[in-house]
Amino acid sequence: MDRVHREDLQRLQAAHATALQALHAAIRDSTRLTRLFTILSEHAPLDALLDRILATLSELFSSDVAVLLQRSDDGAFVPLRAIGLPEDMLDRPVSGSPDSYVAAAVETRAPAVAADALHDPRVDAHLRELDIGTAVWLPVTGNDGVRAVMMLARCRSDPYAPADVNLLMAMSYRIGLVMERARAEVLLHEAQERLLQTEKLALAGKLAGSVAHEVNNPLACVRANMEVLQRHLPAIQATFGAARAAAEFLAATPDPSGPPLARALLAAMEPEAKAVDVAEELKEIAADSMEAVRRIGHLVSSFVRLSAADRPAKPVSHDVRVTIAECVADLPPDTGRPALVRDPGDGLPCIAWIAPPVLRASVTGLLRFLLAPGLRRAEPGRPVAIRAERSQGRPAIVISDPALVLSNEERRSIFDPRMEVVETPKGRTVRLSLVATLSYQLLRGCGAEISTATLDPHGLEIRILLPAAPADPR
């Protein structure tokens, strides 16, 4: 009986220990996730955010060194932010040579682990100087490929468990998204600044218009008065001159009966005689004033033109097919243009959309962004297609990518998987990546819409519905 109890007790103790171990592992992992996500959700400048992320990863994964490496122009990788890297090593690049762990992480888009980093020639010598025993390199991916590489290292021979590496890989992906979001925010901020300047100019234009209106009438009145003055000034001057000559003549006459009358007349005419000099000055003043009036008139005209320029421009119609041609011509040379099929749509009537220059640039930029990844990895016989069409009564640009399947990996390349995947009658729809948010916001602000749907049997169709031009027959 005792033996049975003892065995039961041992079993219970073993189960208790196992449960406790599992509990600790679960807590450890949930702590890791909650702490990192807490930081990722904070709104802070990118540098500060990366710094906190690295410090937290260092703590959560008992890593003495945590470095985010960014590719430099010469192919090497330089520390962007670091924790635990002594400051005299912050400027030292890490080799990106083909046999390096950094290159392996970039190439395979998978973690690269050095189990014995201290004696591994593939690890840079200056990192080995830190006595690191084990290290892991993780690609930090964004929509346009590997954005950076994160390295975590321990100064002891305590290898990173595979589960830890998987968790780190997921976190490095989130870090890539944060970096991308920060970049998009910077772009958005810059666009907002530009918009603000434009608004200020518009306001200045309106102000100039109202000032011009207020100034114009009094200015015309002054101009007319000055013209009258200038026209009569010679006659006035001649009259005053004659009066002065008469007075001087009378003053010089020796007639005894004359002087009292002459003196009286002279006294009466004295102001007018002085006015002859004044009239001379008045002539110059009038000339100067007319010049000033002329200049003010110029200024007012400029104000009027400026205010007129800020009036909303008339919508400009643009053929969607031309927009596509512009975009294709503008594709980067390395994007595999032979893999692109462009339906010229020659038989179609003009499909016009409202396309002021800013919108046109946004659309072509967005198309480039959407086309480039597909073209870079297009397979022979499965080209990417772009065409113009009328959809839901509106001009539309449609990209069909038969190689694009909504697996997680593909979504990482083009779409932000944090966004919801929505089932629609035509297929699944995902929201657009953050990188294209800016262009998308501009387009949406003008009534454009973007959606995606899966192709049968494989692939993805991306549809941009554009604002129809009023002249476009529906």
Next chain:
Amino acid sequence: MPQAPLRAGTGTSGAEDAFEAGKAAAGAAVARLAGEPPALVMVFTTPRYDLPALLAGVRSVTGSALLVGATGSGEIVQGEYLGFGAGVGVLALTAGPYRFAAASVSYARGDLDRAGQEIARASREQAGKSPHAAVMLLADALLGDLQQLVLGVYRVTGPRVAIVGGAAGDEQRFVRTVVFHDGEIIEQGAVALWIASPVPLRVATRHGWEPIGIPMLITRAEGTRIMELGGRPAAAVYEEQLGMVPGELSAERFWDTSILHPLGLLQPDGTTVIRVARSRTEQGHLAIQGCLPPAGGAVQVMTGSADSLLGIAEGVVGDALSARPGAGVLLAFSCAARATIFGERAAEEPRRLQAAAGEVPTFGFYCCGEFARTAGVLGTHNATLTAIAL
């Protein structure tokens, strides 16, 4: 070429007059250096003294030798325990195989990361290059999140440089704690001692606390306060873990209980880093001593007895001395909360430390937060014993 061994001498004084106390303790310490001049002087003292006069008294003996130190909540001097208000302890060291240099910063509140970088950088530059090194960090305990200070130091040092030390104390009043650099009293600041060494130096640390209750997630934290545990007011959850009804633990009684039941911050390797809640706020938050409790982290309420906490002394000394064979001195930083828990047995820890160290003199103080980075970036502890052998 063989280098001269490190010589260490300690001295204490409980004299009433600050200058005389400093002079007497320093005199006793220097006398044990066999005529060699001190290259480094450490001063740990009760805050009751006129501190400038105390340092003047020390330097009247040690001259311009580099001096670092702090006010404490009890001192550890070669097996002797100086309790609250007891006096001053001085350690005098010859250079031996080391080069010492120090840098300090005042009024550093608000940017401790930068302050840590500055003092680490400046002290390193003065000490010069060496194959190995350690930084002994002393800081005002009331500066805020002291982990930021450690992080700043770590940014400069990297993992090969050991970081050890403690936050100054004021005998548990939490009003004014200061550190010393040469003859200066450093207000609201920190001092970093750079120890350039030809051999590796390692930090040893243990605490002796055991978890009780269940692990809980910190769901809201700000500054040095834990506001919520598991989505509920932190103080109420803390009471619940201790089997109390909400509100039972009044603000007045809080410290007496929390000192016996700190929080253990769960680490990835299954160990815990200790955080002591100093007080509870009217809003039901827990104010942590000197370290930011990270939101998203998991904590467990801990418990310990005088026996379990004292029981780690030998292990810490053993770890420290085995990392530095032939050491000339062992520097120890224990927590004021531990001494409070020891109560009448407070003198036992210094005695056990010295007994375990044998011939190697031990010296240190009771801090309000201990510094010891061993893995990762986290290097601040509460209610912990940490040591380094030189």
